[in-house]
Amino acid sequence: MEKVTTLSTPHIHEQPSEQPSVQRKCVDPIINTPCHLCPSSSTEHHIVHETPSSTDATPSLEPSLSPVQSSAPASTSITSSHPMITRSKAGIFKPKHVADLSHLSNNGLLSALFATQEPKGFKSAAKDPSRLRAMHEEMSALQRNHTWDLVPRPANSNVVGSKWVFRTKYHSDGSINRHKARLVAQVYVDDIIITGNHDNTIRTFISRLHKEFSITDLGLLNYFLGLKVTYTKSGLFLSQAKYAHGILVRAGLLDAKPAATPLATAECFTSSGSPFPDTTLYRSLVGALQYLTITRPDLSYAVNQVSQFLHAPTLDHYQAVKRIIWYVKGTLSFGLSFYHSPTPSLVGYSDADWARCIETRRSTYGYSIFLGGNLVSWSAKKQPTVSRSSCESEYRALANTAAEIV
Template structure:
């Protein structure tokens, strides 16, 4: 949504609903004791029958969302099937997108008059505050510049470093070395709760820092039984974050509407289970939309199988994004390009020959081949030196890591922000 809005130079506003859960109408039968200070002395044994939801009820989030969805549909919004938190409005050439997260709303529209009309309508229905242009949402700082929008979690990263008592640590160039991957060996950590807390916090940091996605995924594999080598790797990530504390994700205005994905796998990389690690990133024009680093569920018998399963994951993600763009009234007219550095996996996508080592991965083969046959997907070969998805599957040398990191639009905010552009 941000990529489309920035590319079209739309205004983006942030709204906050006051006491959101109190707007919900209960359909379930719920009773509660008379609250302190509101007892009826003549009926001490009576209880309250709730008609509206209260904070603390397990039904409260659901009934609030149902209440909001009913209003949105009544005023002309359509509920997205791809993302339950997204509402889309279209009337003629006028378009608006609304994202709801509990009581926080991000709203963008094709014209300022439509934006203000929707804000006024929301204010009449719910008690809410217009916080103005999008600035700080769910811990992510947004800055509009002459070059688009810059997303940063600098404050959140500083809080993580302070929690780990590493605010003044010595920085390092990369978040993970090129040595073998982490295993289950080593002495137990003295404070496993701190390890889990920091690893979970780093997971949220990957929302604007795809460059640490791989190592955070590796650290989270051992949250149930953290060892000292794992804690040492986690400290290495924190040292890296400290060195590039001002880095974030840049979203550019892009006239290109091509959807491109890079897919890679590190065959048998896990020293304990011999499972492979899949990684991909999806870009719309110049902007990265989605990325992932995940250990495969089964052991692959060949590098071709591991790469092909990674391609299937990337294809599934791009299919979802294509459907979402269609709902956003921005359908794609070109096939999605999936770049893979394994020639055999590329051949299998168009010629599903049942070889001895691939005949057991029938579902993935037919899934990808069907998408290629319909023209939605094209799987192409890319040299390993240009495979930026490598950053999601293994540790890389510093020069190559920096190059791929730049390809993901992760850097510091260098241009001076301006308010006159939008």
């Protein structure tokens, strides 16, 4: 059982360090075609499947230079003399939050999560005495709570199978709390989060749960369903570095060269093109990236674009998915920062790209909503109808943002 009491700001994109280019073309091992980022006329090519030097063998969690540490000269303030009244002249600015990622560099829990390899089944877990003890405890608890009754198998009925699921629970410093083993069938709900601002009410609720179920209170929330919670002096920092690392492993791009952006500026997708042979892989990777947007609003637009072709992806669509993953490779430590705010103001921002889809001429819009300066809601999607002007698409985006705020 885990408790957490506060939430809430987005991060600033960190620029991955530059890698030296070499005069070789990369070839995708799945589709056996050259990388679309490597034009034939160019003498520089991205190497995306070669094993890098020893210093790049594992994904780095070290943040890049923060704006405070940057050696670049400060920009000169320029005041426009144009009579037009702009938002900046009126003192209206979108919040700019610099996420301090330096606390992740020596984080024991995050290091332990990357080093852990959970057993995939009973045979591998049975070789570990601590896992065996966890399985015995699970069976004893199931029998003690009368979880099931042995009955004759009903005729003409399908029997739901079961499997063992193994997890390792950690303390906030990265040390192992205990090994868990669960025998699950179809629906698996194990951990829950209790949050609130009244400690006595939380303690009373946990005490009532203890009387009804066999539960363990794990204290403050540290890791839950792929989300890592780091407590800072000013609030919380949420990240999915471990989950993002798993996407790289699944895609076979753990040693790929990072990309600076998740999507090219002038990228336009169509449904035509050579079909991608492994649609299951495509849907699996896109689905994983969708879950990653829980703490990565910078991926929302790019993931929305590739999600529109799940039914029939092409090679170009798969290349776009790979570019998103390359970007994730260089930004594993990115996440959301939430701070305590003395002024809980609610502010929303919206934007629209008129007729972005060249096939349907429908516009794409996005919004971000801040509560007390903390990013709490965001979205990027295609508008359901065609707008006859850019002004109309902007007003539609504004209306959707207002509806989300209300």
